[in-house]
Amino acid sequence: MTNQGMISSHQNSFSALYRVFDLFTILMLLLLSASIYGISVTPLYFSAAMVAALGYLLMAESLEVYRSWRASTAMRMVTTTASAWAIVCVAILVIGFFAKVSESFSRLTIGTWMLASLFGLCGWRLAVRQVLYSLRVRGFNSRRVAIVGLNESAMRMRTQVEQHPQLGFHFDGFFDDRTHDRLADECGDEHLEGTIDELIDRTRNGEFDVIFIALPLKAQKRIAHILERCGDTTASVHLIPDFFTYNLLHARLGEIGTMQTLSVYDSPIFGINDVLKRMFDICFSLAVLAVIAVPMLVIAAAVKFTSRGPVIFKQARYGLDGRKILVWKFRSMTTMDNGDKVVQAKKGDARITKVGAFIRRTSLDELPQFINVLQGRMSVVGPRPHAVAHNEEYRKLIPYYMLRHKVKPGITGWAQINGYRGETDTLDKMSGRVDYDLEYIRKWSIWMDVKIIFLTIFKGFVGSHVH
Structure with a gap:
């Protein structure tokens, strides 16, 4: 006979216990945060905490935080939990601002509480998960x-x-x-x-x-x-x-009337995920543009005064769902191919200007694409957009090539930090890039975007193989 596990026999009880523990975590961390700064917890603080806790429980229910995570990754569990709490925090801050009650709270206390609750809600889940894993390895709860x-x-x-x-x-x-x-x-x-x-x-x-x-x-x-x-x-x-x-892109069940369907090729970025990614793109792009505004002016001047032609090159590329978009770059070449035939730049290419060689090698030519992100045409992280001519060429040669357009193109991506950056002069190189792009779509999460950005900063911007 099978060894009856605790979760199987008492799943509803434990699910209810998890909700109680979440409520306890949020309220207790408010008390702890207030005590750190010597703030007394007034009924107003307690009311805000209760609203946040109940809001979190509702959002967690919507995002299925309380389902079984036995066969899912720890990263997905943490991402879902953090997303539910982040949405509640943003909602509380917005409500507090427009209700003009934010001055009644200590910003340090509220900030510490929100951050501590984020780590608390995720932390105790990871701890319980580790305990359960240890028990399962020993044959319990199997x-x-x-x-x-x-x-x-x-x-x-x-x-x-x-x-x-x-x-x-x-x-x-x-x-x-x-x-x-x-x-x-x-x-x-x-x-x-x-x-x-x-x-x-x-x-x-x-x-x-x-x-x-x-x-x-x-x-x-x-x-x-x-x-x-x-x-x-x-x-x-x-x-x-x-x-x-092995070709499913975010498979999920759906319904058309009374008929059930299983998606085969779909995007993971829909509903609340779409909102979260868009908010991340806007906030990150605004922060980056605030820092690089002056360097961009210097680059623009260098491009303008060292070669003839416009400062910004706008090239037609495929965006989300294969729709054409204009992608902005600092002009780095003497020609601006944008037609049915686009020749990729190669090492020692005579078309590349002196300034262009430097900004291409350091990826500075792509800085204007943060404006494309604000426009909603691109995302900070996603498959790199290719020229329309290259899309039409490779979609006939590489299976599933066009599936990379199930998400917005990005300034950097999973393929780029794994070595597929710059010229793709062979079919094998382009096929390798597409494989990583599709893997990104299958595994996407906000935390994966953060990881890619972090890795891009340290190894993705500069490379001798970029021409």
């Missing part, structure tokens, strides 16, 4: 797993289960109605634990908690029959889609 089908996808799933014991999954065997002889080409010497009938009987007896179905989607009738039979058990059932498993 789920017994069976896999239907024996093929490459099934064996990959078995490998992932065994390589991540902290998830609390214990693999118990493959089940299939086909004989071992029929499966030999796919499974080699792998052993079948039994038939589907045996799996269902053993699951009814409580031997399995989770079932993964790794059959090809062309076996639709067979899958439907197995799902119907699994409906007579209490096991959690998951499908492993085969033909697009």
